[in-house]
Amino acid sequence: MNQNLALLKLLADETRLDILNILFREDSYVEKIACELSLTPATICYHLKKMESAGVVNCSRSQFYIIYSLNREIFNQPLYELIKKDEPMVAPEEKYKNEVLSHFFRYGRLTQIPTQRKKREIVLREIAKQFEQGKMYDEKEVNEIIHRYHEDHCTIRREMIACGILSREKETYWLN
Amino acid sequence: MNQNLALLKLLADETRLDILNILFREDSYVEKIACELSLTPATICYHLKKMESAGVVNCSRSQFYIIYSLNREIFNQPLYELIKKDEPMVAPEEKYKNEVLSHFFRYGRLTQIPTQRKKREIVLREIAKQFEQGKMYDEKEVNEIIHRYHEDHCTIRREMIACGILSREKETYWLN
DNA sequence: AGAGTGATTTGATAGCTTTCTAATCATTCT
DNA sequence: AGAATGATTAGAAAGCTATCAAATCACTCT
Numbered sequence: 428m429n430q431n432l433a434l435l436k437l438l439a440d441e442t443r444l445d446i447l448n449i450l451f452r453e454d455s456y457v458e459k460i461a462c463e464l465s466l467t468p469a470t471i472c473y474h475l476k477k478m479e480s481a482g483v484v485n486c487s488r489s490q491f492y493i494i495y496s497l498n499r500e501i502f503n504q505p506l507y508e509l510i511k512k513d514e515p516m517v518a519p520e521e522k523y524k525n526e527v528l529s530h531f532f533r534y535g536r537l538t539q540i541p542t543q544r545k546k547r548e549i550v551l552r553e554i555a556k557q558f559e560q561g562k563m564y565d566e567k568e569v570n571e572i573i574h575r576y577h578e579d580h581c582t583i584r585r586e587m588i589a590c591g592i593l594s595r596e597k598e599t600y601w602l603n
Numbered sequence: 604m605n606q607n608l609a610l611l612k613l614l615a616d617e618t619r620l621d622i623l624n625i626l627f628r629e630d631s632y633v634e635k636i637a638c639e640l641s642l643t644p645a646t647i648c649y650h651l652k653k654m655e656s657a658g659v660v661n662c663s664r665s666q667f668y669i670i671y672s673l674n675r676e677i678f679n680q681p682l683y684e685l686i687k688k689d690e691p692m693v694a695p696e697e698k699y700k701n702e703v704l705s706h707f708f709r710y711g712r713l714t715q716i717p718t719q720r721k722k723r724e725i726v727l728r729e730i731a732k733q734f735e736q737g738k739m740y741d742e743k744e745v746n747e748i749i750h751r752y753h754e755d756h757c758t759i760r761r762e763m764i765a766c767g768i769l770s771r772e773k774e775t776y777w778l779n
Numbered sequence: 780a781g782a783g784t785g786a787t788t789t790g791a792t793a794g795c796t797t798t799c800t801a802a803t804c805a806t807t808c809t
Numbered sequence: 810a811g812a813a814t815g816a817t818t819a820g821a822a823a824g825c826t827a828t829c830a831a832a833t834c835a836c837t838c839t
Binding site: 429431432435436438439441444447448451501502503504505506507509510511512 | 605608611612614615617620623624627677678679680681682683685686687688
């Protein structure tokens with residue numbers, strides 16, 4: 428299991444939070460904590476062992492007692508560190524492209540045609556993925572495909588040709 | 604139940620972490636998330652509603668879909684904010700005093716007599732709480748009380764008088 | 780109005796977790 | 810060595826939670 432998830436599971440228990448609060452205050456040992464929280468030593472031991480194996484607390488014997496103490500560094504990290512999964516590394520330009528796409532596409536439709544040339548090209552190339560390499564299309568077919576993404580298929584078709592994504596000869600279109 | 608505990612319980616679930624990671628990336632809706640995680644919409648809905656009632660996510664209808672989005676501020680707080688129970692506010696000097704006491708007392712006994720005067724006085728005044736205001740004690744009684752805290756009752760008794768905590772006349776001692 | 784689509788609720792099940800008692804282990808002191 | 814004390818483990822009971830299928834609800838579009 429994921430390390431962070433394991434830590435969150437540990438923290439999501441009232442008894443363990445009580446124990447941690449005691450240990451924030453001072454180091455302590457099983458019987459003392461049990462007494463303070465009105466639970467049996469077996470229960471406290473169960474929780475402490477669990478936290479120990481996750482590295483949240485440490486223990487060391489001292490005379491009669493086994494003293495438990497906090498591993499305080501753990502608690503300084505902000506919450507999102509525990510939640511965010513490492514996304515697969517993507518190149519910055521890839522990332523930018525994704526941002527643009529997620530901005531202009533909603534639920535599979537183009538919400539508006541970007542006015543900035545760079546963004547517009549990214550969007551057009553995304554739509555162009557629906558065309559097959561080497562296949563010939565007539566205008567009706569082209570419009571039909573583009574129409575899945577946006578009302579204004581005329582503008583988009585024209586822009587695709589202007590960008591050099593699509594070529595046209597007479598009534599026939601194809602992907603470059 | 605405690606608000607923080609409720610939040611931690613929410614976060615301690617793999618499916619909910621997956622959902623949060625999706626929402627970190629972009630707003631989304633039940634069916635899309637269900638598809639992405641290979642779970643049923645009912646299950647996703649169950650989790651989202653749970654998180655919504657804890658204020659972790661918000662939702663609003665947009666056309667066909669009900670769009671869920673993150674309440675991002677929550678994730679900026681450091682972990683200890685969620686764990687520490689609010690201790691009753693204490694003045695800084697009170698806090699220092701507690702630190703000294705918890706350093707020199709272990710399991711109700713004085714582990715060593717502080718050499719620094721300031722710390723020694725704090726420790727002595729703590730022990731002095733065992734004496735009653737206005738009551739007269741003979742030397743044997745004084746030693747007995749101090750002995751509960753430390754072997755060397757002679758030194759401590761002497762220091763208490765030097766600090767002006769205890770007064771002595773002939774064989775009789777009393778609290779100032 | 781009603782067909783279509785996505786969201787939510789309900790009820791049931793399976794698996795996990797906390798807690799306890801009782802037994803056992805480990806250390807210290809006599 | 811053995812008595813005393815604190816820590817840990819084992820086993821069992823009770824409660825909680827995630828998940829799903831099926832039914833119902835809510836909104837949009839024709």
